Structure formats: C-alpha cells, structure tokens
Amino acid sequence: MLAGGLAVGAAAALVGVRELLASSPETGSQLTPEQFGAKGDGQTNDTAAFGALSAAINAAGGGSIALRKGAVYVVGGQSQPDDPKPSGYTFLPVDVLKLRGCRGAVVLQGNGATLRAMPGYRFGTFGRDGRPTRNKLPFYGPEAAAAYRAMIDVEGCSGTVLIENLTLDGNIGRARLGGGWGDAGTQLPGCGLVFRNNSGRWRVVNVRAFQHPLDGIMVDDPGTPQTPASGSGTTGCDFYENGRQAMSIVGGIGHYFEDTKFRRTRRNTAVVSPPGAGVDLEAEGGKLVRGTRFLRCEMTDNAGPALLHGGGKVSDITLTECRLVGTTTWSYYSSGAKDVRFVRTVLVGAVTNLQGGPQGELFDHCLLTNDPAEAPRGTTPYSPSGFIIPDGVKGVRIIGGEIRQAAAAGGANANYDQMLLDGVTIRATRGEIALYGRFQGACRFVEQGGRILALPGGAAGTRDAGHATAAWTLTRNGKTTQYPATCTRCPPAKG
Template sequence: MKTLRMTTNGWAGALPWLLLLTGLAGLLLGGRAYAQGPPAVLRKDLKQDFGARGDGKTNDQAAFTRAADFFNKRAQTPAGAGAAVLTIPKGVYLVGQQDAAGNTPDVLRLVGCRNLTVAGADSATTEIRYAAGLRYGAFDPKTRRPYEAPTGMFTDPAYAARGGTCVVLQGCDNVVVSGLRLNGNSTKLVLGGHWGDTGIQLPADGIFVSDSRRVSLRRLALHHFGRDGIQVLNHLAKSLDDPQREAILLENLTCTYNGRQGLSVTGVSGLRAVNCSFSHTGRAVVAATGKALSSSPSAGVDLEPEGGVVANVRFENCRFVNNAGVGLVADRGNDSQPNATKNVVVAGSLIWGPTNWSAWVTQPGFLFTDCRLYGAFVHGCKATTAAEATRFVRCTFEDRPYHGQPAYGSFTMHSDAHARYMSFTDCRFVGTHSYLAWAIVAKPDTASFFHFRGNTFLYDYAQLPQGSYNNLQGTVFTGTTVFRDGPHRTALGRTNATMGNGGAPQSTVVRAPGSLQLLASNCVYGVITGLDIGRQPARARDSASVVVGPNNALVMNEPIWQPSELYIGPTSRLIVKKGGSLALLRHAKLVVAGQLIVEDGAYFFLDPQAEMVTTGRGRVRMGPQAIKARHPTLN
C-alpha cells in the first residue's frame, strides 16, 4: 500500500486520496452522505384540506375557492415552482352560488400556477355539478324576471346573469387537469332573454385557458354548459411564425351538449386534440321551456382568432357529430383581413352534420387527412397561395343519414365561387340521396381551379336526387379519377353533370399523367367552353386519357361565352366504349393531336355546324360498327 506523506504543500498532495476514501465510505453506507432524492411533491386533498363534502347536496363552492386561493398564493412564492397535486376524491361536488345581480363566481380559478396537477379519480365517479335554478341570460335588474330586449344586439351589463366558469387557467405553466366530469347542468337553468348578438353570449364555460403554456386536459367529460365546454384564448404568439409553441393538449375528452361550442379556439399557437368528441352542441333541452339552449354558431369546434392567431393546431381521431350548427367552423368573414390561421390539421376524424354543414372553412391553412365528412362541406379558402389552400387527402364525403335523418345539404361538397387552389387527393365522394359536388371557381383563372387527384365519385342512389346536377366548373384532373356506380345503387335513372367554366378557356383539364373514367350508369357530362386532355405534358412519355363508358355521354355543349373546344394532346386518347356517346353540338370544335377512338357500338355525333380537325400525328379511329348519331336516350 502506498504511504501518504506530507509534502512541501502540507496535506495538499493527500487531499485527492482523502476525497476518494470519503466517497467510497459514502457509497458503502448506502450513499446517504451525497445522494439527494427528488423534491417532495406537495399533495392536497379537496375534502381533507379544504373542507369539501362531495355528497351531491352540500354546496362545495367555498372549498374550491379556498383551494384556488391556496395555490394562487403559493404561486407567488419560491415554493410555487415545486410540483403540487390537488386530489379531488370520488363524489359529486355541487357548485354555483349566484348573487342578487346574477353574478356566479368561477369555481376553481387558478392564476399563475406552475407544475400543478388537478386530479379526480375518473370522469365516471368524480363530478363537479352546477346547482339547479341558476339564472342565465338577460334579466330585468329590478324585477329579476327574464327580459327580452327589443334590439338584436343587446349588451347592457346590468341585465346580465352569468354562469361563470368551472375551471380557469390564467397565466399558468405545466398544469394538468384530469379524471373529472364537469356538468354545467344547463337543462335546469332559468333562462332569460338573449344577451349579445345572437343567443346568450355570456360566460358559462367548463374550462377557460388564457395565456397559458403546457396545459394538459385529460380524461374529462364537459357537458351541459350554457356557453362552451372549453375555450382557449392565448395571446402569447407574436406572429403566425412564432417558433415557440404553447403545447396545449386535449386528450380523451368529451365536450357535449353545450350551448355555443364544444371547443372555442380564439387564440393559440400549438394545440393538439386526440381522441376527443365535440358533439351535440345546441341540443340540450331546458326543462322549464322545453326548448334547446343554442347560441350561434352552435358548433362542435369554432376556430376564430380574436386579436391574435390560431396556428399549429391538430385534431387526431376526433368526433364532430350532430351539432345544431356546423361541426367544425373556421370563418374568415372578410377576405381582406390579414391571415390569422396557419397549419391546422384534422386527421382521422368523423365530422357528421345532419342539420347543418359538416364543416365550414374559409380561413387559410387547413388540411384534412383520412377524415369522414357526412353532410356537406362548404366553401374553402379564397387562398392567395397554394400553402393557404384548403386541402383534403384520403377523405370520404358522403350524405350518410344520422339515425334515420338525412345528412345536410344537396351536395357532399359545396363550394360556390369561393375557393382558390382547393385540392382533393385520393378522396371518395358518395351520393345516396344527394348530388356529389358543386364546385364553381372563385375567378376564371388557373389559380382558382379545383384539383382532383385520383378521386372516386360513386353514384349509390336508391332514389335519384331532384332539382339540380353535379357541377365541376374549373377543374384539373390528375391521377385516375373514376365516376362509377356504388354497390347499393338501384335507381338507374339519368343523372347530369356539368364541367367547364364561363370565361376560362380549356377550363376542364385532364393533365398527363392522368385518366378520367366516366363509367356510372345513365350519366350525361355536359362540357361548357372546353375540355383539355393532356396538353403539354411535363414529360414526353406522359399521357392522359378520358374513357366514356357504356350508357355515358360526353357532350360538348353549344358555346355561350366563347367557342367550346375539345382538345386531345399528342400523347393522349379519348376512348368512347360500346354504348357510350360523344356529341359535339353547334359551334363546338374538336382538335385531335393524339387519338380519338370510337369503338363498335359507340355513338359519335358531329353537328353540321361543329368542326373536327386533326393536327400533327393525330388520328381518328372509328370502328366499322360505330354509330354516327346522337345517343337515343342520353341527349
């Protein structure tokens, strides 16, 4: 063993050895000399520490107030940075104490809290329920009777009876709320007259998040609130491109039977909702009146920036079902307003509108992927760039009934002179009683065209729709797009579709590589102004084709605004199958730079005042038994 000896520096040379031996001794003694455990978590119990009863009879509002006061005061001290848990044991906690003026204080108002968890046992056994008989709406301040203002907009605060908010998170960071049922008990409210612009626009919310970061709301049921299940109003982002995200997480929630919205997002940058339901808004019936409590827009989710931005929002596997208003709404209102939304994704979700639009989007930056939209989608963004456009990927648009009630709308997709750059990729459009699509460009320019890439349009009628027709004016088809019968079609009567757009030359485009196949039974596709098949492909080997199947007719209509031209590009083909029909009416023009193939038994009609020319290597291949006449029934 080496001997430790004094040096000219005294014990300096021996110091490292002493430290080593001391450390080894500490390890042998279990590390107690140096190891430190994690900071202790402060734990509080709503019953034991703040006097709540949770018996469904005693009003526990004061206990929640004491709990909020404790954590809010703690947040102002150095200890406020430490982790803390407020446990709410199983039980029914009655809340809601309204003063004579109609003011109902918030139940659990947390301000500036950090690293706090509010945990119930689970949403089935831990309920915070508002008391019956609370007033909500406009009431005469003298008589306290319901007051209905004679004007549409009414905002006199003296007449306002407010419901308050159950949980408020203001200026908080890293807060979790989980395992609770928040019941606004709206069916037992005493309703006053309208307050605000429409309905009752007064606080009566489940959870209100304001200027907070890293908030997680998990395993909650929020229902029967007079206004919103949840509202998120953050003004932390400085711009749409602010790199800091607020990390608001909604997971395994149900926001149902609320009066105005399941979820209102009026400001946020960074919100994710997973496995949530925002449904049945505006459907709760108030017992005293027998009428539903519904305030506009009565949506499942409303994304509406108010003085800030709504950006980097994602909905995954969510449900927006049976709302009195729109399932998901993001309305810009005025196209001249600066952009306030960006990067909003709705993925793998169900949006079902039996009495109103499934979704209404005019704000920029929305992408829908793998969604089912039952009931008509409406509008789309009037985008100035492709990045702002409304886009759909692998979505299904269908008029599927909801518990026997037909889905809303005459079309599964309805965009009337509103959208630009709008696109649909690998989507399905299914009509059982409605038409498939009404798509009219906002302007007669190529930027306004609707882009359909590899879509399928299914006519699945048991009874044909009446009074209108499919309308695809200003469209670009790429990939393989097919119109065909659905598996349940029994009504085989004639249906009509219009393609084209007044004022835009070659306004229906089949771009190479791509194929448009018209295969449904008894369908007539009328083209206005132009059909362009494979003009100027990006690569010389790329081709485009249009196939007109049996009992289908492609008709180049008489021009209204300008000459109607059907153009077949050098590498492209138009094929008319047996029983199908191609008709060129007066003043229409057919230019064949590729191939026109009319099979035996197919119909081909060229009006004496129409024109057909071949150019370059163009060829017309007419079967010997092709019929040079109009189809007898598809005219």
C-alpha cells in the same frame, strides 16, 4: 410528410403528459376539497371550499389536487351588487376552481368525480327583483346573470397543468332562464373549462363537459408571431350538448387535440347561441390561431358547422383521421383560413366557402360525401340540392380518396376547370353529380346506382367537367372504359 408531422406531434403530446405526471407533487402533499369543507354529497354547495382550495394552490405557485372518487360537488353562486352598472350584472357569477399565475406544476386528479352547477341558478337577463327581462337584441345592458364564469379557469400559468378524469355538468336544464344578452342568443359566461394566456403547457385528459350555457372548453392562449407552439390540448375528452360551442379557440399557437369528441352543440340544451359549431376557430383581440392539430377527433351532429372558421387570422390547421359530420348545416365552413389540411378524414355533409389560392385547402385521401349511412342514426347529412362541394375554386386540392354522391337530389358542384382533383374516385350511388375541376392522375368515375352528369371533355355524351391531363376511367352499367387525357399541354386552370 403531413401524416409524419402529425405523428411527431402526437408523440410530443404523449411525452408532454408523462412530463406533467412526473413533475406533479408527491401524493402525500395532495390537497382535497374536503380539507376546505367540501361535502361532495350532490346537495351541499361546495363553491367556497373550491375557492379556498384555489387560493392555497395559487399561493404555493402550484400543487396537486385530488377529488374524491364518485363525489358530486355542487358549485356556482350568484351575488347581487348594490349597483349593477360597474359589473354589468344584476346577479354576479362566482369563481369555482381558478388557477392563476402558477409557476410550478399543477395536477388535478378527478378520480371520476363530478362538478355540477347548482340547480335554479339564473342565466340571461334579470331585473334586480329576480324576474326575467326581455330586451331586443343586440343588448349589452347591466341586467346580466350567470352562476360561474368557468368551472375550471386556468389563467397566466407558466408551469404545466394536467386535469384528468373528471365530469363537468353545467346543469342548464335546471337553471332559471332570462332574456338574451349580446348580439344573438345569450352570450354570457358559463364554460366547463377556460384557458387564458398560459405560457406553460396544459393538458386535459378524459374529461366530459356538457350542458354548459356557453362552451364546453374555451382557449384564449398567447397568439403572436413569436409565440412558440404550446403543445397544449386534450386527449380522450367529450364536449357535448353545450349552448354555443363544444370548443372555441380565440387565440393560441400549436395546440394539439387527440381522440376528442366535439358534438351535439345546441342539441338538447335549454340555452342556444350562435354559431353552434363543434369547433370554432375565431382569432380575436389581435391574436393568431395557428398550428392547431386534430388527430382522430370527431365533430358530429352540431346545430352549426362541424368545423367553423368564424373569422380572424387562422392558419396552418391540420386534421388527420378525423370525422366531421354536418347535419343541419355545413361540415366545414371557412371565413378565410389559410393552409387548412384534411388528411385521411371523413367529411359527411357539404363543405363550403372554400378559399383556394396559394394557401388553399387540401383534402389528402379523404372521403367527402352526403351518404346518410355515414351520419349518426336518425340524422341526414346537410347537402343542399345534392351539393358536396358547392365552390371548388382554384387552389383547392383533392388528392386521392373519394367523393361520393348518395343523396336523392343532385346538382352541379364546384367550378369548371378550377379545383385540382388528383387520382380521385368520383362515385354516384344515388342521385346525380356533376363535379367540375382540373383532373390529373388516374381519376375514376363510377356509377353505382346514381348518375354522373359531367366527365372530362364531355365524354360519353355528358357535360364537360374540365380538362384531364392523364388517362381516366368510367364505370357505367358494370363496364369500365378507359379514356385518354383531354390534353397533354392543357391551358392554365381558370379562376
């Protein structure tokens, strides 16, 4: 049923893209940055042209934009207010392409062009003399500097928006860096794309956003209990090597992301801010994040968790056929998200802080492992003391699939007789594993180079892993032995 629901969602998303294309203005009415003075030569600053282009689209309530094939548009700018206190900035950022309040369809055809932040922009804290300042964090004083809030900023649009075939280069490696701002790191504006309070459906297709000082993409759409599912999201995008997150969602209902990569946050970037996740679901401002779907997405090799619930009211999250890899920290970390489902998904590196309970996490035919062979070349899955699931509390369900211990170290994972394992294969190819829980269905325990330290009922001279309500098998030294259930009327699971 879960997979079927995702299939329906995928079809709806594709139909949505077709509708967006069909509703776009005729090619003859397309606007180009060049019509407003842009050069697109990789040298001239074209920000003013994009500002005028934005104003024309907003005045018309929608329209079609075409960038020149292969063009490189340099964007971003900074002005110095006479008094930095009202704005908080000593160097104030400019808008680049800001779409606001469009009721009609907007289509941006990138045609493989690049928007690149201007070299030498100031980011961080600076004095009015242009020199960096250093302040003890947390710091929120009027010394901020940034060059752009977002290269593409879509706000309050009730019409559909399609953005496709484009590269957004934050160029942070060529910025002049000041001190930190905020509670940690440098939490100032500087995203590839931002979507705020849009009731219309938007879609981003085949877009790369990298080297931005904040996020590759931020979503802050309506998020009330009455908000309908938006169907907005991304297809075939790549958000990588950004300073804080590949993607932050702080509000929104029913967003849908497919075939998109969220990777290498805080890697190879001059500015880093926590939490450094691939995807951070963190509802803010009283909003909800609910009904988010990921299909065939990758969240890999980020400095922070691959998938993070950073806080707020987050629920009904489904990942299908995705890949999550935690290398320096967890592949999944929750701060209380409800009804989170992983379906036919690979999770490499430990998952932690699982919530359990009536709306606990579900792993449906997934692979959970610390196997280095499943991680990007040159990296090691995060698996402290060999843990894969440190805290498998009651309400966590693992149905089918495999838990594979492949780290040299080993440890006791999870809690006795609590999380449910139904028809799961527990395999040790290296090191040791003691996985505790409540076992039902035909579970399989396989030693294939490693050792299994706990089995249902303490069979074969091991620790007691918990009750088994059905027969199960142990494969040891190449021989498979079937064991009966430890009880037919087992007591309620503990916890």
